[in-house]
Amino acid sequence: MAAPIPEGADLARIAAALVNGVTAWLALHDLARLSAHDDVVVLGSSGGLGGAVCRLAAVHPARRVIGVVGSAAKRPSAPAECTAVVLAEDFESSIDRLTGGRGADIVIDPVGGRLRRQAFDRLAPFGRLLVLGNASGEDTPLSGDSIWLGSSSVIGLSVGGVAHLVPGKVSEATAAIVDLVHSGVLNEPAPAVLPLERAARAHTELENRTAPPKTVLKVR
Numbered sequence: 001m002a003a004p005i006p007e008g009a010d011l012a013r014i015a016a017a018l019v020n021g022v023t024a025w026l027a028l029h030d031l032a033r034l035s036a037h038d039d040v041v042v043l044g045s046s047g048g049l050g051g052a053v054c055r056l057a058a059v060h061p062a063r064r065v066i067g068v069v070g071s072a073a074k075r076p077s078a079p080a081e082c083t084a085v086v087l088a089e090d091f092e093s094s095i096d097r098l099t100g101g102r103g104a105d106i107v108i109d110p111v112g113g114r115l116r117r118q119a120f121d122r123l124a125p126f127g128r129l130l131v132l133g134n135a136s137g138e139d140t141p142l143s144g145d146s147i148w149l150g151s152s153s154v155i156g157l158s159v160g161g162v163a164h165l166v167p168g169k170v171s172e173a174t175a176a177i178v179d180l181v182h183s184g185v186l187n188e189p190a191p192a193v194l195p196l197e198r199a200a201r202a203h204t205e206l207e208n209r210t211a212p213p214k215t216v217l218k219v220r
């Protein structure tokens, strides 16, 4: 899939932003239909996809963007665009406090496991749970009866799995993300840039979990 890039664009920054940016755009814009009245809760907000969703939701804009992190040490890794950052261990009480007991209009879930269940239980009426990944490695079943009784929506998206079937939608999302990053409206962090010859080092860092949030390999 090819996308036009503006003259003089920061190619590395755009390359680093595309996968998570397009996923975030399709999830918030096309599927969750985010409006300015919505409170958005983002699980795994210290991570690559969660971070991108927080930044895009703040631009869209959402009413509030509540980031969830796994530990106090991860707080600084949540994007500055979050209106609040809460710990996973305090998830239920924090969401109750921040939403006045109403719950979240949209939950973005790249993590799964126990948090997915808790987040589903904290959806506001007509709330949307976007299931986008499984960083925890745990798949939590959700009951159909609790979905209709709670007037909730559970929506899945796998960009890698669907892009070849809906290229028009992905192209629209790509164009939107390129434009937002290039104009500086969407403040995606600059990636580490390594020459292609050091690809092995980039892979080792990914395997050791010492890699920077994004690495771009530069082809001379």
Ligand SMILES: NC(=O)c1ccc[n+]([C@@H]2O[C@H](COP(=O)([O-])OP(=O)(O)OC[C@H]3O[C@@H](n4cnc5c(N)ncnc54)[C@H](OP(=O)(O)O)[C@@H]3O)[C@@H](O)[C@H]2O)c1
Binding pocket: 019, 020, 023, 044, 045, 046, 047, 048, 049, 050, 068, 069, 070, 071, 074, 088, 110, 111, 131, 132, 133, 134, 135, 136, 137, 157, 158, 159, 160
């Ligand atoms: N739907 C799509 O099209 C799409 C697109 C891109 C990625 N994904 C999926 O989204 C998920 C996250 O990807 P990512 O690139 O954001 O990963 P990442 O940068 O590693 O972030 C994952 C986050 O999940 C949290 N987490 C909670 N439990 C964890 C555990 N047991 N192990 C590791 N992390 C855990 C971590 O935050 P704390 O430490 O703060 O808890 C971490 O920051 C993956 O499953 C990926 O396949 C899906």
